[in-house]
Amino acid sequence: MQAPEPAPGVLYLVGTPIGNLADLSPRARQVLAGVSRIACEDTRRSGLLLHQLGLRQKEQGPRLVSFHAHNQTARIPELLAALAAGEALAVISDAGLPGISDPGEALVAAARDAGVAVICVPGPSAVTTALVSSGLPSGRFCFEGFLPPKATQRRQRLQELAAEPRTVVLFEAPHRLQDLLVDLLAVLGDRPLRVARELTKRHEEQVGPTVAAALEHFRRTPPQGECTLVLGGATPPPPPSWDAASLMAELQALQAAGHSSNAAAKVLAERTGHSKRELYALLHQHALQPDS
Numbered sequence: 001m002q003a004p005e006p007a008p009g010v011l012y013l014v015g016t017p018i019g020n021l022a023d024l025s026p027r028a029r030q031v032l033a034g035v036s037r038i039a040c041e042d043t044r045r046s047g048l049l050l051h052q053l054g055l056r057q058k059e060q061g062p063r064l065v066s067f068h069a070h071n072q073t074a075r076i077p078e079l080l081a082a083l084a085a086g087e088a089l090a091v092i093s094d095a096g097l098p099g100i101s102d103p104g105e106a107l108v109a110a111a112r113d114a115g116v117a118v119i120c121v122p123g124p125s126a127v128t129t130a131l132v133s134s135g136l137p138s139g140r141f142c143f144e145g146f147l148p149p150k151a152t153q154r155r156q157r158l159q160e161l162a163a164e165p166r167t168v169v170l171f172e173a174p175h176r177l178q179d180l181l182v183d184l185l186a187v188l189g190d191r192p193l194r195v196a197r198e199l200t201k202r203h204e205e206q207v208g209p210t211v212a213a214a215l216e217h218f219r220r221t222p223p224q225g226e227c228t229l230v231l232g233g234a235t236p237p238p239p240p241s242w243d244a245a246s247l248m249a250e251l252q253a254l255q256a257a258g259h260s261s262n263a264a265a266k267v268l269a270e271r272t273g274h275s276k277r278e279l280y281a282l283l284h285q286h287a288l289q290p291d292s
Contacts, residue, residue: 005119006034006088011079011111013104014090015097015123019200021052028121029055032062036087039067039079041094041102067091072103076110083116097125101145101171126228127169130196133206134167134230141167149176151183158187163234170229177223181215184231192232197225240273244282247274251283 005027006012012031017023032038033055040046043064055062067075083089091104097120098104111118131138144161147154147170161168172180177195184191194208195218207214211231247268254264261283269276 130228
């Protein structure tokens with residue numbers, strides 16, 4: 001039998017709806033109703049959410065504490081002290097699962113360092129919701145969050161991602177979306193893409209299926225609200241062609257330069273992308289052939 005929640009001295013990470021209020025789990029509702037304080041990015045926005053969920057009526061209910069990028073350094077010791085005193089605390093983001101691209105990450109790290117129990121109450125996440133509904137490969141993916149707002153740094157980051165074979169998930173603000181799409185097209189080419197907006201809401205929108213198509217759409221219809229982009233990974237390069245005579249000549253040249261058979265196969269494997277084992281076998285096969 002599970003212990004009642006929320007428990008004293010525990011930091012709870014609580015996932016909140018990313019659009020549809022019905023997505024709040026019964027467990028999340030119970031924890032949010034029972035904690036002493038709720039650390040949140042925007043107290044007004046979170047206060048409205050709790051009011052809509054029936055968890056806060058006027059001044060009743062948990063105390064809301066602002067916790068964002070600009071005050072986290074001062075706020076973390078205060079929250080740790082409250083936990084040490086036996087309070088049960090929850091941290092929420094404006095929407096979704098806290099700790100992803102928000103200050104919840106720093107609070108969790110500090111709590112772990114202080115030996116405080118941290119429990120996640122799972123909930124909606126724009127990252128996984130956009131990913132699994134995109135139609136792009138989801139078995140392996142990476143999350144890059146918000147790219148740098150300045151064009152030079154943003155393009156540099158995209159260059160670093162150019163060879164990434166996994167599906168990439170990004171966040172972007174609506175006023176920078178077109179600039180990001182232009183850079184994606186220029187740096188990575190016209191890859192498969194889905195831009196998700198208003199996820200779980202009545203007017204949910206997923207625009208694609210390519211970078212160019214999404215750019216054309218949003219030039220006609222400027223986006224509103226934060227967007228989640230799911231981008232196809234880099235196409236793997238074609239396997240290197242196998243020219244036995246040419247490869248044999250290079251292996252023999254390496255041997256003539258003083259490399260052993262094993263070392264020659266290793267050097268050529270690194271140079272050509274062929275398997276070291278196959279190159280060594282080629283050498284061995286040639287050695288077994290009778291002189292002509």
